[in-house]
Amino acid sequence: MEDRYVKWLARHGHKSPSTRFKRTDDRFEIYKSNVQFIDAFNSQNHSFTLIDNKFADMTKKEFRELVMGSVKRENRNIGERGKIILANTSRVTQSPSVDWRRNGAVGPIKDQLECGSCWAFSVVAAIESFAQISTGSMPSLSEQQLVDCDTASSGCEGGYLNKAYEYVINTGGLTTSDDYPYIGSTAQCxxxxxxxxxxxxxxxxxxLDENxxxxxxxxQPVSVVIDSSGDEFRFYNGGVYECSGCDDETDHGVAVIGYEQDYWIIKNSWGDDWGEGGYMKMLRNTCDGRGTCGITEQGYFPY
Structure with a gap:
């Protein structure tokens, strides 16, 4: 285990979010406990595997404190410029497979760093894709603008997907990440x-309707919220992910950028060294329409 930890430090130690905490004397013990959980899980032949990634020397409490600012729950009272898409459950021509990466309509994986700004990354990912589909040009837009300037949300402490869209509409759009770069903390607008x-x-x-x-x-790609509270999500490595139950409390914003018959394709914002190059496959057609990890609870796309 000590040899494994030394190799882990060489790979991740310089960029582990745990460096934000002063305590260092028991990082090995935390790592060891997490690795024991990971190895035990991987021995049980699940549909997905775990790995000791850059979060492996953090406790669950530390991880949630540093990264999971959470998506705030909204009351589905959409704003003045929003609309509800008409139900279309009778469709029979739905494509069996969609992956917007194949169309060049998904931007690179980004990293929210030690900031609970997943809500901003979820919304920006969907708007970037919408821009590419509409114009043929793929911009890199500014999450930091939302973090700093969307006063209806709370920056690195969490935010609302729908209110972020309202901000973009009311303020006249988003600038580029070059013009307003991401710093991983809340600053003055x-x-x-x-x-x-x-x-x-x-x-x-x-x-509550996967169809x-x-x-x-x-x-087009859409913004959603999911339950990411389990250690299985934090240490996800690859395969088709599923939550342990259906009564999930959603807390994390991501973008759905495609699907196959059995799973959704999720774009996360924890860097390309998490999951499958920054992406996750998430089990589809489960939990009576609510979907794995509450994926159908809140969903939006821009127009």
């Missing part, structure tokens, strides 16, 4: 300058 992409509104996907989510993802 620099003001809204030089919007690179504008949107007219956003669509709210009806809740409705499929219809939306066939159109």
């Amino acid at each position: 620099r003001g809204e300058s030089n919007p690179a992409v504008t949107i007219n509104g956003y669509t709210t996907i009806p809740s 409705e989510l499929s219809n939306a993802v066939e159109r």
Whole structure:
């Protein structure tokens, strides 16, 4: 185990989020406990595997404190510029497979760092894809602008997907990440300058219906919230992920950028050294429409 820890330090030690904490004397013990959990899980022949990634020397409490600012629960009272897409459950021509990466409509994986800004990354990912589908140009837009300037949300302490869309509409768009770079903390708003992409509104996907989510993802990538509270999610390595139950408390914003027959394709914001190059496969068609990890509870896409 000590040899394994030394190799882990060489690979991840310089960029582990745990360096933000002063305590260092028991990092090995925390790592050892997490590795024992990972190895035990991988010995049980699940549909996905775990790995001792860059979060492996952190306790669950530390991880949630540093990374999981959470998506705040909204009341489905959409804003003035939002609309609810009409139910379309009778469709029979739905594509069996969608992956917007094949169309060049998904931007590179980003890293929210030690900031609970997943809500901003979820919304920006969907808007970047919308811009590419609409114009053929793939921008890299500024999550930091949302973190600093969307006063309806709480920066690194969490935020609302729908209110982030409202901000983008009301302020006239988002600027690029080059113009307003990401720093991984909440700072004073620099003001809204030089919007690179504008949107007219956003669509709210009806809740608790995986077929409705499929219809939306066939159109374009969408912002959703999921339950990421389990250590299995934190240490996900590859395969088709599924939550342990169906009564999930959603807390994390991601983008759904495609699907296959048995799983959704999820774009996360924890860097390309998490999961399958920053992505996750998540079990589809389960939990009576609610979906794995509550994936159908909140869903939006821009127009």
